[in-house]
Amino acid sequence: MNEFLDKCRSAVGDSYVLTEDTDMAGYLTDWRRRFTGKALAVVKPRNTEQVAAIVRLCNEYRVPVVPQGGNTGLVLGSVPDNSGKAIVMSLTRLNRIRAVDTVNNTLTAEAGCILEQVQNAAADAGRLFPLSLAAEGSCTIGGNLSSNAGGTAVLRYGNSRELCLGLEVVTAQGQVWDGLRGLRKDNTGYDLRDLFIGAEGTLGIITAAVLKLFPQPQAQLTALAAMRSPEDALRLLSLAQEKCGATLTGFELMSDFCLQLVAKHFPQMRLPFPQRYPQYVLLELSDNESEEHANATLEALITDALEQDMIQDAAVAASIAQSKALWALREHIPLAQAEEGKNIKHDVSVPISRIGDFIRETDILLQQGFSGCRMVTFGHLGDGNLHYNVSPPEQSSPDAFIAHQEAINRVVHDSVHRFGGSISAEHGLGALKRNEIRRYKTEVELGMMRALKQALDPLDLMNPGKVV
Structure with missing residues (x-):
């Protein structure tokens, strides 16, 4: 494979083809540090043309390719297997914001842009890019799209998927598909964007x-409700x-055990209630009218929920700092688990x-089979997505439990x-x-x-070896 690697160096530059174990180490281990693979090399192209050139070389020499962004995935999708045959x-390095169009309300970003970079570029233009997740300071927009992040x-x-209008893709043959269309209506055949x-x-x-x-909201209000x-x-x-x-832009469910873990491992964080409740919901409103309108809406919601005995208590953030503190409770659950x-x-x-x-x-089934296990249940209740985790x-x-x-x-x-x-x-x-x-x-679905x-x-x- 020396000839292949020499051609890769010619395509992207000597210093951007890593072959030493110490140089490659950070690219071969998954985010949770549960698995470390092997690679022939780590190649770091600078632009789309270099990506295409490397893929064409991989076709010529039959070398598998593992694309990688911020390597923040949790299902071993962005690290190689242990055969050592693939390149990562x-x-x-593909990290440019290519264009911002405030009339069309679009932003064109390269795949290596950090999500937070995209959010900031949108904010600088007076707009909102609403994708937000715990790894936004390190995950990349290409990885977000490749995993259809929520x-x-x-x-x-x-x-x-709903936040993307068009893509540029290097195909498996090393061709470049330019599908960077900022169109909300384009009914001209198969939706190739959604395939990728x-x-x-x-x-x-x-x-x-x-x-x-999207337009920047005039007000954002956060509340924590206990139930x-x-x-x-x-x-x-x-x-x-x-x-x-x-x-209503956020609606996060968290069990009491989740927040007790946070309090145990991050004692500087405290719940705003004097007593414990079985469940909590963190909700957020983003209002395009005014802060007064948002406050009135939230106050009416909480009043009705208390009167209908849906909730037992609620705390509304009175400042940006308090809002960040409430969100920090939610964001620290995975850290507390670790x-x-x-x-x-x-x-x-x-x-x-x-x-x-x-x-x-x-919960009942797990207790029957694995008595004493502790459920760490939290997630995006508004869209049906739960992080349903089991602790020993x-x-x-x-x-012994992980066995x-x-x-x-x-x-x-x-x-x-x-x-x-x-x-x-x-x-x-x-x-x-x-x-x-x-x-x-079903076999029909897998077959397709x-x-x-x-x-x-x-x-x-x-x-190879991922998804299907």
């Missing part, structure tokens, strides 16, 4: 995207949608109306399927769930997915 193509504002704005969004780099490599922008059960949270969601309409020790994560979705039943029934019993061996991961996954995923849900809501399949999904998709893969990537060089 890091897209972080985040906290899906309820109002949709996930990454959510495909996790298995069909081609996203190099740039046209993204939707007895997920069913009460669903009642509050229905009331909030009725009272607030499109101003501090607590090993756990078994699930990123699932079920129909919103069935979330309460799913939580109750699945207190004072038990974490490694039951396959059996626990089976309980959870079978329950998700029984409730008409999905075993991956926003993280994707990657290598972690590639085989698992075969239990829940395989046909697409074969048609677009017949040599199976694009992120």
Whole structure:
């Protein structure tokens, strides 16, 4: 492979083809540090033309390609396997904001742009790019699109797919498809854009995207409500949608155990209530009229919810600092889990109306099979996406508990399927769930997915071993 690597160096520059173990290390281990793969090299192109040139070389020499953005994925989708045959193509040097059009309300960004960079560019133009998630300071827009990332504002704005109008893609053959159209209506055949969004780099490599922008809200208000059960949270969601309409942009469910973990490992963070409640909802309104209108809307919602016995208490942020403190409680749940020790994560979705039943029934099944396990249940209730995580019993061996991961996954995923849900809501399949999904998709659906893969990537060089 020396000849192949020499040609890669000619294409992108010597210093951007990494082959030493120490130089490649950060690109080969997944975000959760559960797996480290091997690679022939890490290649870092500067622009779309260099991406295409490297892919053409990979075709010539039959070298697999693992596209990688910020490497913040949780399903082993952006790291290579342990064969050492593939290159990792890091897209972080493709980091230009190419254009901002405030009349068309669009922004064109290269795939290696950090999500926070896109948010800031939109804000500088007086606009909002609403995709928001915990890793926004390190994840890239190409990775967001490749995994169809969701985040906290899906309820109002949709996930990454809904926020993208057009793509530039390097195909598996090293050709460049220029689909950077800022059109909201384009009914001219198959929607090729949607093929690549959510495909996790298995069909081609996203190099740039046209993204939707929105007006900056005049006011954003945050509140934390306490309640007895997920069913009460669903009642509050229905009331909030009725009272607030499109101003409701965030609706996050968190169990008491989630916030107790946060308090345990981050004692500087405190709940605004004098007592504990079984469940909490963090909700946010984004109002395009005025702060007074937003306050009146939120006050009316909370008053009605208290009168109808949906909630037991509520705290409304009176400043930006207080709002950030409430959101910090939610954002620190995964960090607190990590501090607590090993756990078994699930990123699932079920129909919103069935979330309460799913939580109750699945909790019972897990306690029957794995007595004492602790449920860390939180997520985006407004769009049906739960992070339904399972921690070991207190004072038990974490490694012994993790040995039951396959059996626990089976309980959870079978329950998700029984409730008409999905075993991956926003993280994707990657290598972690590639085989698992075969239990829940029909052969017809899997067959169509395989046909697409074969048609677009017949040599199976694009992120092999992932998704399908």
